[in-house]
Amino acid sequence: MSAVPPAANSAADGAANSAVDLTLDVAVGQTRELTLVRDLTRTRIVQYAGASGDFNPVHTDERFAVEAAGYPSVFAHGMLTMGMAGRVITEWFGPESPLRYEARFRTPVFPGATLTARAEVESVDGSAGTATVTLAVTDQHGAVVMTGTAVVRTSAGGAGFEDK
Amino acid sequence: MAVERFPVEGGHIMMFARAIGDLDPAYHGAMTGTPAIAPPTFVWAADHYDPDSAVRPKPGEPWVGSGSTPSGTGGPESADLGLHAEQRFEYHRPVREGDVLSAVDRPGRTWTKEGRRGGALTFAERVTEYRDQNGEPVVTSTLVTVRTARPVGAGE
Numbered sequence: 001m002s003a004v005p006p007a008a009n010s011a012a013d014g015a016a017n018s019a020v021d022l023t024l025d026v027a028v029g030q031t032r033e034l035t036l037v038r039d040l041t042r043t044r045i046v047q048y049a050g051a052s053g054d055f056n057p058v059h060t061d062e063r064f065a066v067e068a069a070g071y072p073s074v075f076a077h078g079m080l081t082m083g084m085a086g087r088v089i090t091e092w093f094g095p096e097s098p099l100r101y102e103a104r105f106r107t108p109v110f111p112g113a114t115l116t117a118r119a120e121v122e123s124v125d126g127s128a129g130t131a132t133v134t135l136a137v138t139d140q141h142g143a144v145v146m147t148g149t150a151v152v153r154t155s156a157g158g159a160g161f162e163d164k
Numbered sequence: 165m166a167v168e169r170f171p172v173e174g175g176h177i178m179m180f181a182r183a184i185g186d187l188d189p190a191y192h193g194a195m196t197g198t199p200a201i202a203p204p205t206f207v208w209a210a211d212h213y214d215p216d217s218a219v220r221p222k223p224g225e226p227w228v229g230s231g232s233t234p235s236g237t238g239g240p241e242s243a244d245l246g247l248h249a250e251q252r253f254e255y256h257r258p259v260r261e262g263d264v265l266s267a268v269d270r271p272g273r274t275w276t277k278e279g280r281r282g283g284a285l286t287f288a289e290r291v292t293e294y295r296d297q298n299g300e301p302v303v304t305s306t307l308v309t310v311r312t313a314r315p316v317g318a319g320e
Binding site: 036037044047048050051052053054055056057060061063064066067068077078079080082083084086087089090091095096098099100101102103104105 | 210221
């Protein structure tokens, strides 16, 4: 949501702090949920292929995927799901906040999928100005298609790299 | 993957951000004349700058994908790219428009595991270091691929 520094977007749940506080009010157990996509289309998968340069035909070519490779249909790049899920992190903590971002792809995501990402603060390191956030992406049937972890900066002056 | 020059351009960031469904203005500076920030997974698009990318059709070369036949002109070897099991990014700093990145990769660990439905799964890591035009590290990427005896999702 924000092009502004993370400190100014008051993203933390229940934050009611003064404008001069440069630290997000982040606490263990806070959660965020975001719908990433509704009824994923093949065109959207092709759009990601074009942007990423990954034209593997199992993602982009229904005839190949079904008749040559033996899949039920084309399926999304894992990196499309990981890319979409990154929003729940960057909208919460800011686009320059990630120090680490890791994902495990649990099961293929097929066209028609509606995906929801849920992020939860697992730990906070106040002195380092960082937090560890766990992620789970589920489909419309409740199946977990991706799990992940991110380590983010929670303060403008915290650990990691300097601000722009 | 060996990429000598991956210029991080605002228009490319915008197209990537659209593809992942992210309308954060930080990624759409190309529309407003503002230098863009790249989304966290943007370096995945480095394939566009890899002359040897196996996942991009190249003029005049065989490609595994349907044409007059379901599998096209590519050989069976090119069809076996493996599946993406895990991905890890470590950010030394954010990627921004104007960066000119290079990337070199090296093999990481490999291991095998018995699949739930039988058959061995073979996992392999590939570690890619992205550096900027000054040679400073920007992103370390670890890709984990898995090769399975049968297509994932078939009948699951």
